[in-house]
Amino acid sequence: xxxxxxxxxxxxxxxxxxxxxxxxxxxxxxxxxxxxxxxxxxxxxxxxxxxxxxxxxxxxxxxxxxxxxxxxxxxxxxxxxxxxxxxxxxxxxxxxxxxxxxxxxxxxxxxxxxxxxxxxxxxxxxxxxxxxxxxxxxxxxxxxxxxxxxxxxxxxxxxxxxxxxxxxxxxxxxxxxxxxxxxxxxxxxxxxxxxxxxxxxxxxxxxxxxxxxxxxxxxxxxxxxxxxxxxxxxxxxxxxxxxxxxxxxxxxxxxxxxxxxxxxxxxxxxxxxxxxxxxxxxxxxxxxxxxxxxxxxxxxxxxxxxxxxxxxxxxxxxxxxxxxxxxxxxxxxxxxxxxxxxxxxxxxxxxxxxxxxxxxxxxxxxxxxxxxxxxxxxxxxxxxxxxxxxxxxxxxxxxxxxxxxxxxxxxxxxxxxxxxxxxxxxxxxxxxxxxxxxxxxxxxxxxxxxxxxxxxxxxxxxxxxxxxxxxxxxxxxxxxxxxxxxxxxxxxxxxxxxxxxxxxxxxxxxxxxxxxxxxxxxxxxxxxxxxxxxxxxxx
Numbered sequence: 001x002x003x004x005x006x007x008x009x010x011x012x013x014x015x016x017x018x019x020x021x022x023x024x025x026x027x028x029x030x031x032x033x034x035x036x037x038x039x040x041x042x043x044x045x046x047x048x049x050x051x052x053x054x055x056x057x058x059x060x061x062x063x064x065x066x067x068x069x070x071x072x073x074x075x076x077x078x079x080x081x082x083x084x085x086x087x088x089x090x091x092x093x094x095x096x097x098x099x100x101x102x103x104x105x106x107x108x109x110x111x112x113x114x115x116x117x118x119x120x121x122x123x124x125x126x127x128x129x130x131x132x133x134x135x136x137x138x139x140x141x142x143x144x145x146x147x148x149x150x151x152x153x154x155x156x157x158x159x160x161x162x163x164x165x166x167x168x169x170x171x172x173x174x175x176x177x178x179x180x181x182x183x184x185x186x187x188x189x190x191x192x193x194x195x196x197x198x199x200x201x202x203x204x205x206x207x208x209x210x211x212x213x214x215x216x217x218x219x220x221x222x223x224x225x226x227x228x229x230x231x232x233x234x235x236x237x238x239x240x241x242x243x244x245x246x247x248x249x250x251x252x253x254x255x256x257x258x259x260x261x262x263x264x265x266x267x268x269x270x271x272x273x274x275x276x277x278x279x280x281x282x283x284x285x286x287x288x289x290x291x292x293x294x295x296x297x298x299x300x301x302x303x304x305x306x307x308x309x310x311x312x313x314x315x316x317x318x319x320x321x322x323x324x325x326x327x328x329x330x331x332x333x334x335x336x337x338x339x340x341x342x343x344x345x346x347x348x349x350x351x352x353x354x355x356x357x358x359x360x361x362x363x364x365x366x367x368x369x370x371x372x373x374x375x376x377x378x379x380x381x382x383x384x385x386x387x388x389x390x391x392x393x394x395x396x397x398x399x400x401x402x403x404x405x406x407x408x409x410x411x412x413x414x415x416x417x418x419x420x421x422x423x424x425x426x427x428x429x430x431x432x433x434x435x436x437x438x439x440x441x442x443x444x445x446x447x448x449x450x451x452x453x454x455x456x457x458x459x460x461x462x463x464x465x466x467x468x469x470x471x472x473x474x475x476x477x478x479x480x481x482x483x484x485x486x487x488x489x490x491x492x493x494x495x496x497x498x499x500x501x502x503x504x505x506x507x508x509x510x511x512x513x514x515x516x517x518x519x520x521x522x523x524x525x526x527x528x529x530x531x532x533x534x535x536x537x538x539x
Contacts, residue, residue, distance in 0.1 A: 003402055006153050007186060011403070013110040017094070017117075025092065053347075058114040060347035062086065070124055070328035070357040073178035073194050073234070074157035077243070078107060078119060085117050099270065099277050100259055103245045105407075106183050106190035107155055120183060122155045124357060125316070126326070128364035129165035129177060135315050136308050145310035147250050150184040157181045158312055161364060162495030162534060164196060164236075169301040174198040176239050180309045186398075187251040193306040196239030202230040202262070205269050226266035243268075244302045258296050258303055271295045275410075276388050316360075323360045328502060330354055364535045440538050441493035443500065443531070444468065445523055446482040451515075456523060457482065458500055459514050460493035485520065488527060490536040499530045 027033070041048045065082065069075035081104050088094055097105075108117040150156065159179040167175045176196030183190055205228045230240035243261040248254065262269040271292050316323070333355035345353050388410045390396050396408025441462040446469055447455070461468040465484045473481040490496050501508065504526060507518040516523065531537050 003186065004152055010109045010153065013112065017089075017110040017115060054114050056343075056347045057111070058090075058116050060344040061111060061114055061116050061118060061352065063341075063344050064332065064348055064352045065118060067331035068352065068354045068357070069122070069330060070359055071331070072124060072126070072157065072159040072328075072359065074159055074181040074192070075122065075124070076234075077192065077194055078122075078155070078157075078181060082108060082117060082119060089115060089117070099272065099274055100245060100261065102257060102274055102276055102407075103190050103247050103259060104192065106185045106188070106247070107181065107192070109153075120153050120155050122157055124157050124159070124328075124359040125312075125323075125361075126159045126161045126359055127315075127319075127323075127362040128161050129167075131319075131362065131365045132312075132315055133308070135318065136311050145189075145250060145313075147184065147187055149310075149313035150182065150189065152184050152186070155181055155183045156312065158309055159359075161361065162536075163492035164233075164239075167195075167305065169305065171298060171301070172197070174201075175242075175302075176233065177305075178234070180306055182309060182312075188247055188249050188256070189310065190247045191245065191306050191309065193244040193302065193309075195242040195244060195302065196233040196236065197242040197262075199230050199238060199240050202240050202264075203269070204228050204230075205264060205267060226264075228264045228267060231263040231265050240264075244299070244306060246303055246306065248307065255303070260295065260299055319362055323362050326359045326361045326499070326502065327356045328359050329356055329505060363533050440489065440491055443488045443490055443493055443496050443527060445485045445487075445520070445527075446472070447485050448482050452517075454517055454519050455509070456485065456516055456518070456520065457514050458497070458504070458516055458523065458527075460497040462493065486524060488531055489538040490531055490534075491538060492534070492536055496527075496530060496534060496536055499534070500527055503530065 041051055062083075066079055069079060081100070085097055085101065085104075085108065088097060108119055110116070111118050157179065158181070160177055164176040164178055167177045169175060174197070178194040178196065180194070181192045233239040233241050241261075241263040243259075243263065245259040245261070247256045249256055257274045258272060259274065260271040262271075273292060273296055332353060388396070388408050390407055397403060398409050441460055442465050443458070443460050444465045446457040446459070446465075448457075457472075459468075465487045469482045469484050488496075501514070504516055504518065504523070507516045509515045509517055
């Protein structure tokens with residue numbers, strides 16, 4: 001298979017990053033090399049200017065990319081991982097990326113100038129999961145995804161609309177689905193799925209000295225004591241994040257590698273069948289391999305569920321006229337215009353510094369959950385070889401002998417993987433509905449007699465709005481008591497509030513407060529419109 005021009009350019013970027021990632025104290029003549037770099041920067045004005053430009057650009061990229069997403073489920077996690085990858089490059093550990101980089105490297109590429117990784121182009125979508133599964137299980141949908149369905153090296157971020165979506169799979173009765181991100185690289189598609197599992201199912205990790213574990217076998221490089229209690233799933237104390245990752249080969253219909261990441265506050269408990277971590281330097285006992293394979297088999301329905309997301313291009317094509325554009329403000333819009341911020345902004349192209357992101361959104365069509373029989377995607381476990389991660393810019397070869405950077409295909413019969421396929425049932429039945437944990441609540445409009453004309457506070461609460469008004473009135477920031485003007489009882493009140501704030505953003509008095517300067521009639525009309533459009537009204 002020939003390699004596209006787009007991928008060749010990306011390979012070249014990784015090659016340029018190689019020298020930076022390889023500069024570590026352990027390298028021969030490290031002190032001499034660093035001294036020579038400093039000497040050249042001192043004596044060569046042009047080189048000094050270039051290095052200054054690179055440092056300023058690196059700082060600007062870090063600041064902008066951290067804040068230029070719409071803050072939906074997928075982009076938040078992709079930015080969390082990117083922060084960790086770049087942190088290792090800056091600390092001289094660029095060639096000691098975590099094992100999950102084997103999959104997630106498909107979502108990033110080196111910058112043209114700075115010694116830093118950026119996310120690939122992102123496309124954002126929101127839709128009701130039940131509408132999607134209803135489509136996938138329809139009689140006219142092909143079970144086979146095609147390479148041409150996904151534009152190459154573009155991240156498709158598929159987010160559950162508004163609230164989480166609850167999913168019941170065999171062996172997992174209380175899962176939450178947040179979203180999935182997919183990217184195609186040649187004939188391979190890498191997938192990151194974000195789920196939530198009941199905190200009652202969380203298994204705390206043993207306390208281990210982090211220094212005793214090689215950096216590339218730690219997902220997060222943190223020093224000192226670590227908190228291994230369950231992380232909160234987007235501030236929900238009922239669920240912890242369970243990340244599911246895989247890479248599949250569309251040409252051979254094989255799953256090359258699988259990852260489960262159970263997230264605690266300062267670490268991940270990683271379970272994988274990635275042969276890269278089981279090399280000559282790290283031979284786990286057979287019981288560890290057996291445990292990993294059993295856990296992956298137990299969670300196979302999650303991988304199958306994620307593979308159903310490969311039908312998204314067909315779903316989008318069918319429903320294209322129903323999708324509309326929501327403009328989501330980014331954290332950059334809220335960052336102000338301080339001198340330091342303007343300086344960072346001046347170091348970047350405009351496509352990095354985005355105040356808004358367009359999110360293609362499909363209003364929900366179906367509300368009633370039912371059991372759906374979803375055929376298991378026909379992907380076998382790859383047993384003929386695997387991708388081995390190399391140093392950041394090192395040159396390897398793909399299975400056809402074409403040069404690639406940062407990885408190489410290893411031909412090896414992986415017989416120990418074969419047992420996992422037979423342990424999974426040929427089909428899965430799961431129930432999809434609007435998550436009951438995203439409590440029914442209220443969107444409210446409040447007012448204080450001390451405020452000027454047509455000044456209103458718009459917010460949400462999961463409790464009685466009158467109690468919320470009393471609580472707000474008792475805070476020192478309020479000049480007088482707030483009283484409730486009007487309320488809406490809705491599902492997913494957080495999402496409804498967010499939509500209202502976004503669509504009335506031009507009338508907001510302060511980005512850090514929830515007060516708007518607008519006539520009450522216009523506010524009521526807009527909230528009614530959003531509630532009805534989202535099928536969120538509770539009678």
